[in-house]
Amino acid sequence: MARIIRAVMEEDFDEPVDPRDIPREFAFQTVHGRALCRGCRKCKKSWSTYLAWLTLDLRGQRIAKSWQQKCQSCQTPNQLWFPPEELERMVAVAIERMWKLQDGTYVSGRGQNQDRPAPHLQSLCERCEYGRRKCWLGRGGGQ
Numbered sequence: 001m002a003r004i005i006r007a008v009m010e011e012d013f014d015e016p017v018d019p020r021d022i023p024r025e026f027a028f029q030t031v032h033g034r035a036l037c038r039g040c041r042k043c044k045k046s047w048s049t050y051l052a053w054l055t056l057d058l059r060g061q062r063i064a065k066s067w068q069q070k071c072q073s074c075q076t077p078n079q080l081w082f083p084p085e086e087l088e089r090m091v092a093v094a095i096e097r098m099w100k101l102q103d104g105t106y107v108s109g110r111g112q113n114q115d116r117p118a119p120h121l122q123s124l125c126e127r128c129e130y131g132r133r134k135c136w137l138g139r140g141g142g143q
Contacts, residue, residue: 001062001063001087002061002062004084004087004088004091005056005058005061005062005063005087005091006061007088008088008091008092008095009058009061009091009095012088012091012092013095017058017095019058019059019060019061020059022058022059022098023102024059026058026098026101026102027057027058027059027060027098028055028056028057028058028064029055029056029058029094029095029097029098030053030054030055030056030065031053031054031056031090031093031094031097032051032052032053032054032090032135033050033052033054033082033086033087033089033090034048034049034050034052034082034083034086035048035049035052035080035081035082035083035086036048036049036080036081036082036083037049037069037071037078037079037080037081038081040071040073040074040076040078041076041078042071042074042076043071043073043074043076045071045072045073045074047071047072049069049080049120050119051119051120051125051135051136052067052069052080052082053066053067053126053127053135054066054067054082054087054090055067056090056091056094058094058095058098066079066080067080067125067126067127068080068126069120069124069125069126070123070124070125070126070130071124072121072124075124077126118134118136119136122134122135
């Protein structure tokens with residue numbers, strides 16, 4: 001995973017992104033994307049999701065946190081797998097957000113429509129605190 005993060009930072013932008021140039025307050029970015037559970041640890045069931053979360057440490061060029069999801073069948077928390085091309089996209093989104101946060105142009109689009117249907121079951125999502133908030137609505141999380 002670190003190799004993919006380094007490659008995106010070195011190759012996907014007009015100028016390479018030097019992790020030493022990233023201010024500490026913007027280094028950690030949480031982004032969502034498509035992921036798979038290739039077999040529950042307990043019941044072996046597989047599933048995919050379009051709302052899986054990673055917290056990236058752009059200065060350390062690593063995944064700081066991979067948010068888990070519980071299996072719908074047996075309620076066992078599982079780590080999710082992100083395809084390499086999806087991880088590349090997520091790293092690019094994190095870097096672009098970091099730049100916008102630095103220059104004050106970032107505007108979050110999440111949480112605009114609080115009446116939209118839930119994209120997943122909150123009770124299965126670690127980022128939703130297993131039912132206590134809504135991860136897709138941003139920091140406040142709405143109820």
